[in-house]
Amino acid sequence: MRKLRVLVVDDEPQMVGIIAYVLEQEGFEALTAYDGEQALLKVAGERPDIVVLDAVIPKIDGFEVCRRIRQQTAIPVIMLTVKREEVDRIRGLELGADDYVTKPFSHQELALRVKAVLRRTGMDRTQERIVSGELSIDFQRYQVTLCDQLVDLTPIEFRLLGCLASNAGRVLTWQALLKEVWSYEEWQAGPELVKVHIRRLRKKIELAPSGPRLILTVRGVGYRFCNQIVTEP
Amino acid sequence: MRKLRVLVVDDEPQMVGIIAYVLEQEGFEALTAYDGEQALLKVAGERPDIVVLDAVIPKIDGFEVCRRIRQQTAIPVIMLTVKREEVDRIRGLELGADDYVTKPFSHQELALRVKAVLRRTGMDRTQERIVSGELSIDFQRYQVTLCDQLVDLTPIEFRLLGCLASNAGRVLTWQALLKEVWSYEEWQAGPELVKVHIRRLRKKIELAPSGPRLILTVRGVGYRFCNQIVTEP
DNA sequence: ACATCAGGTGATCGTTCGGTTACATCGTTT
DNA sequence: AAACGATGTAACCGAACGATCACCTGATGT
Numbered sequence: 027m028r029k030l031r032v033l034v035v036d037d038e039p040q041m042v043g044i045i046a047y048v049l050e051q052e053g054f055e056a057l058t059a060y061d062g063e064q065a066l067l068k069v070a071g072e073r074p075d076i077v078v079l080d081a082v083i084p085k086i087d088g089f090e091v092c093r094r095i096r097q098q099t100a101i102p103v104i105m106l107t108v109k110r111e112e113v114d115r116i117r118g119l120e121l122g123a124d125d126y127v128t129k130p131f132s133h134q135e136l137a138l139r140v141k142a143v144l145r146r147t148g149m150d151r152t153q154e155r156i157v158s159g160e161l162s163i164d165f166q167r168y169q170v171t172l173c174d175q176l177v178d179l180t181p182i183e184f185r186l187l188g189c190l191a192s193n194a195g196r197v198l199t200w201q202a203l204l205k206e207v208w209s210y211e212e213w214q215a216g217p218e219l220v221k222v223h224i225r226r227l228r229k230k231i232e233l234a235p236s237g238p239r240l241i242l243t244v245r246g247v248g249y250r251f252c253n254q255i256v257t258e259p
Numbered sequence: 260m261r262k263l264r265v266l267v268v269d270d271e272p273q274m275v276g277i278i279a280y281v282l283e284q285e286g287f288e289a290l291t292a293y294d295g296e297q298a299l300l301k302v303a304g305e306r307p308d309i310v311v312l313d314a315v316i317p318k319i320d321g322f323e324v325c326r327r328i329r330q331q332t333a334i335p336v337i338m339l340t341v342k343r344e345e346v347d348r349i350r351g352l353e354l355g356a357d358d359y360v361t362k363p364f365s366h367q368e369l370a371l372r373v374k375a376v377l378r379r380t381g382m383d384r385t386q387e388r389i390v391s392g393e394l395s396i397d398f399q400r401y402q403v404t405l406c407d408q409l410v411d412l413t414p415i416e417f418r419l420l421g422c423l424a425s426n427a428g429r430v431l432t433w434q435a436l437l438k439e440v441w442s443y444e445e446w447q448a449g450p451e452l453v454k455v456h457i458r459r460l461r462k463k464i465e466l467a468p469s470g471p472r473l474i475l476t477v478r479g480v481g482y483r484f485c486n487q488i489v490t491e492p
Numbered sequence: 493a494c495a496t497c498a499g500g501t502g503a504t505c506g507t508t509c510g511g512t513t514a515c516a517t518c519g520t521t522t
Numbered sequence: 523a524a525a526c527g528a529t530g531t532a533a534c535c536g537a538a539c540g541a542t543c544a545c546c547t548g549a550t551g552t
Binding site: 040044047048051133166167168180181 | 365367368371372375378428429430477478479480483
């Protein structure tokens with residue numbers, strides 16, 4: 027499960043350092059930039075999951091940076107400002123920032139806001155458990171239970187299931203799965219690899235492996251994890 | 260809820276005073292020492308929960324003090340140095356310090372680091388004991404008992420157990436353990452180091468070392484401390 | 493109805509990972 | 523100086539794991 031990446035932008039290196047440190051403690055990966063130009067470059071090049079952006083920065087100011095980011099991408103932005111009164115004024119500007127935090131702020135508060143924004147925007151992958159009917163996946167314990175019985179999965183099986191389940195409802199192609207689960211490019215292995223592992227996974231978690239109810243195959247496309255009970259014809 | 264106790268060591272009384280004040284504001288209890296000899300005596304006599312240690316102090320220098328503390332106890336240490344470049348050089352020295360802070364530092368930052376280290380190393384324990392079945396870990400006395408019998412653990416073994424037990428249920432990779440128990444970066448040692456120490460620890464606390472019930476291995480991932488009885492199919 | 497193709501199934505083989513033991517090193521103790 | 527205990531390193535073994543293949547099954551289209 028990939029770490030979420032935060033781009034921290036501020037002109038004071040000390041502030042950047044502290045914020046980066048705090049967020050790293052909370053399990054994020056921190057990227058840094060010290061002016062508006064750098065910020066936009068890093069956004070384009072590194073594709074962070076969220077940006078924490080000071081309003082007053084050199085080259086291009088924070089508001090403009092925010093506007094451009096939101097114009098070109100869907101990456102959420104949290105803005106830092108000094109004055110509380112400013113917040114209301116800024117909100118009117120329709121910059122599209124997802125949240126505003128006034129300096130000074132507690133570190134806890136910032137971390138909470140970052141998480142909250144990610145959760146709201148649906149980018150949150152920090153989820154620790156997925157429960158779907160009789161099946162429960164615990165990412166912290168690396169444990170899967172089916173009808174309250176422990177199921178013993180290998181690392182790849184676990185990642186495969188995790189990948190499918192956290193995209194429940196969506197169809198994933200074998201190429202996508204290769205990339206997510208194996209970190210392979212599609213030329214590094216064929217669809218057989220995925221097939222075999224899907225098979226083994228089904229054998230372990232499906233009550234009737236030949237009539238799968240959780241991992242459904244969408245012919246010609248890929249596989250889809252389903253949490254709803256399917257009515258049989 | 261017991262207050263966590265911090266030993267602050269520096270040769271400048273003023274600096275000691277400031278640090279102590281800041282940490283007291285944050286809810287810690289502060290002890291003080293002004294040279295290396297005093298520091299070691301206080302560590303032995305008072306058993307603080309964490310030590311904040313300046314590099315340049317009389318009698319015995321900070322690095323040596325750090326090394327000795329970590330050799331004889333599991334108490335985490337934060338070192339203060341003047342030069343930022345020094346930090347990288349020192350990190351390589353395998354002193355085992357848990358974090359490094361360069362002067363000058365903001366008070367906020369120091370407090371934050373202290374808390375972070377305590378959280379990471381699992382020595383956070385406002386809780387003083389962890390009891391899991393026949394096993395009991397006493398963080399105040401640095402003692403572990405198994406079936407009411409004292410078990411003699413080395414400092415590393417104690418830290419390892421403490422780290423696993425205070426993250427009970429969560430799987431910790433060997434990289435994470437290296438970082439939290441040894442304060443190593445992952446290139447400084449391989450998985451063998453962790454393997455061997457896990458083995459030694461199991462030999463001492465597991466009733467049947469080959470069928471471990473407390474320290475479980477999750478193949479391909481890491482180790483997990485388990486406090487619940489798992490029903491096998 | 494038949495050919496074709498995607499997906500399912502089972503077996504096999506080389507590799508990896510964790511457990512284990514033995515040994516080298518360093519500091520401390522006697 | 524010798525002995526000991528704690529720690530780190532290296533080598534080996536065996537079981538578990540993962541990749542590939544060969545073959546089967548069932549759907550689809552002409």
